[in-house]
């Protein structure tokens with residue numbers, strides 16, 4: 552029964568693939584399929600352009616037999632391999648007018664230590680790159696999942712909330728999205744140079760993976776604390792017993808001292824084992840990259856911190872219907888609260904301007920990504 556079900560499933564899958572690839576299929580009972588396949592598909596699958604495929608336990612003479620045990624899964628995956636892995640799409644919906652731009656900015660930005668003013672709005676085209684990654688974290692347990700990031704090439708904003716509506720529209724391929732780039736897109740920003748893009752994606756993905764693994768890490772720290780406590784209790788008891796024997800002069804002191812030394816050595820070795828047991832590795836692999844081109848309302852905002860000022864561009868996308876979050880110049884997080892640094896007027900998330908755990912002084916991680924400028928702590 553299970554065999555029949557799985558071969559029906561396989562027949563359905565092959566029929567769907569042939570249909571989507573521009574072929575024609577006709578099911579023939581009990582477990583076969585007559586087909587006509589376009590030339591490139593027949594080449595990729597290694598079959599004639601017309602014929603029949605059989606799927607059941609019985610091999611039908613004159614037809615090609617397809618099963619999970621054969622190399623058909625490889626042939627099919629070769630055929631669909633890179634489909635959906637990359638692509639370019641244009642959001643084609645018209646921009647509604649913005650009635651109260653100042654209010655849009657007010658709702659979209661919170662600056663902890665600076666003032667800002669809306670200078671200008673206009674409409675422009677922008678380019679987003681969307682990335683999906685699979686991550687796998689392994690220590691004494693394992694966690695895996697998918698993390699996504701979308702970067703606006705004009706503003707460096709990473710509006711996480713834009714991902715779901717954009718992907719949804721792409722999968723449905725409704726009237727609002729079409730494949731390819733528009734014929735004319737005034738103001739379309741260039742793709743970032745490879746180094747800049749790699750650095751941004753790396754930081755954005757690290758921050759998001761860390762966020763997703765926070766609970767997993769917390770659980771791991773709890774298990775480490777529990778194991779450490781057990782070790783300490785066990786060896787402390789052994790040591791106390793030895794000491795008690797020395798005090799009561801029930802045993803040769805020299806021998807007990809040696810015993811205590813070996814207890815301490817063993818304890819240290821067990822602690823080293825623990826850190827080996829809980830050593831964590833995280834692997835991150837890219838699975839999808841999509842380019843999305845869209846018209847946006849662009850807001851020019853002047854930011855002033857003490858005597859210095861800087862203008863930033865922020866976009867309003869019709870799929871998000873609010874201002875995209877201000878960029879974080881360090882780890883590209885998606886919040887609306889930012890701190891402005893004194894030296895370069897970077898906009899960074901509060902955690903990227905947090906106090907140094909070494910000396911307690913707050914500093915900008917975009918200015919000093921690897922260590923604290925005051926005490927040098929990494």
Ligand SMILES: [Zn+2]
Pocket residue numbers: 907908909910911912923924925926927928
């Ligand atoms: Zn420090």
Ligand SMILES: [Zn+2]
Pocket residue numbers: 892893894895896897915916917918919
């Ligand atoms: Zn800075």
